[in-house]
Amino acid sequence: MRVSVDLDTCDGNGVCMSLCHEVFDVREDGLHLLQEQPRSELRGPLKAAEVSCPTGAIVVED
């Protein structure tokens, strides 16, 4: 799986981090993608982060 984040759109609200902290880390300086190609077991939380991001900044590709 491949994850990308549009950092221009990201508001740093941290919803993704609460859904999938294995991949998303939101710090003082903004969002950090901890893994760009996470293992497929994380598909559920990743898809949740994608749909729940209030600015639609996350794209998850299978």
Place this chain on the structure above:
Amino acid sequence: MATDRQLEQVVVVGAGVAGMRAAETLRQNGYDGALTMVGAERYAPYHRPPLSKKLLSGQVHRAGIDMAPQFDIDARVLRGATAVGLDISARTVRVRDDDQDVSLSFDGLVVASGAQPREWPGGPAPGGVLLLRTVEDCLAIRERLGSHPRVVVVGGGFIGAEVAATCRVMGLDVTLIEQATGPLVQALGDELAPCWANLHREHGVDLRLGVGVDTFVGNGQVEGVRLTDGSQLPADVVVVGLGVTPATDWLADTGLRIDGGVVCDATGTAEGSTGDATVVAAGDVARWWHPLYEQHLRIEHWDHAARQGAAAARTLLAGKDRAEPYNQLPYFWSDQYDLKIQMLGSTTDYDAFRVIEGDPRGWEFIAAYGRDGRTIAVVGTIPNRVHAYRDAISGSAEFPPKPPD
């Protein structure tokens, strides 16, 4: 996870984020039976947080808030349809859809009907006195903001405070009326009230504290607001933000326990849900038992509704005996001017408060809330710093918590 039991007909009442996440989670976990979603609004699901922020100001467009479907959930979706009744023993939900009553059978029901904004309690109000809950509400307010009106916001909760901030950033004259000692008191307590009051005043909001609205002045269209202290303000647009009430009218006398929301156990199973059919609830409408806080909490935040919707779906699939309790920490944010206020945990019944990093006077700080000597919540304006306290709150660390490295 495969489905542990044979569900064949699931109905989800509510197409907000809790309902959507519940439906998606059912499909993601292998549920392949019938799925019906009942949404009161006419629109496809959208993100609600921008309604008091960037959609209101026009920084994002209407299309920018749609919740992009991640996959086809293969559901029958009724829009503009309202659940009006529930019969648990017959396992049917009655739905009003375009003046027709339809009966939907279920063996699993997700109650995610959300909440409705409190109307102005003083009876009919003149035009231009508006509520904000839906995208239509937002666009109606936004349209009026174009003529550079004088704005009065009634209620200093999150919606009121965010609307006031958004309107000020747009350069409008804004008065914010709050009966308590400051904005956000209900959620964040008296201690920080002066901080939020200063924030709005420094940005040019005419903040009136300790007063309420006596009446709206105007024939047809609002022209002013008379306050309980006898003063009168001119107004062209009034936004009323007096909080919400859970949308439970349709659940009265159904056997479900309704007490400030649909009362649920820690798995999201509704109390009073009997027989073969399982009823779960999630989002603004639900009051789940929270194992960490040891009380029922109803939480009106986006992130919580999304995660609870997913948890409720997992409970439905597992069955109530095998369902797992949900003990995640509530999290929310609020954007006001250049600040992002974030909170992790719940301040309910806190008995101790302390600023543990920075200084509220400089708008860069972290503060902790405690109860019985334990840390229960952390609020802050240093971007994303509250997340560093997750372990302290989950582990009920001694209050005040030590700032992590």
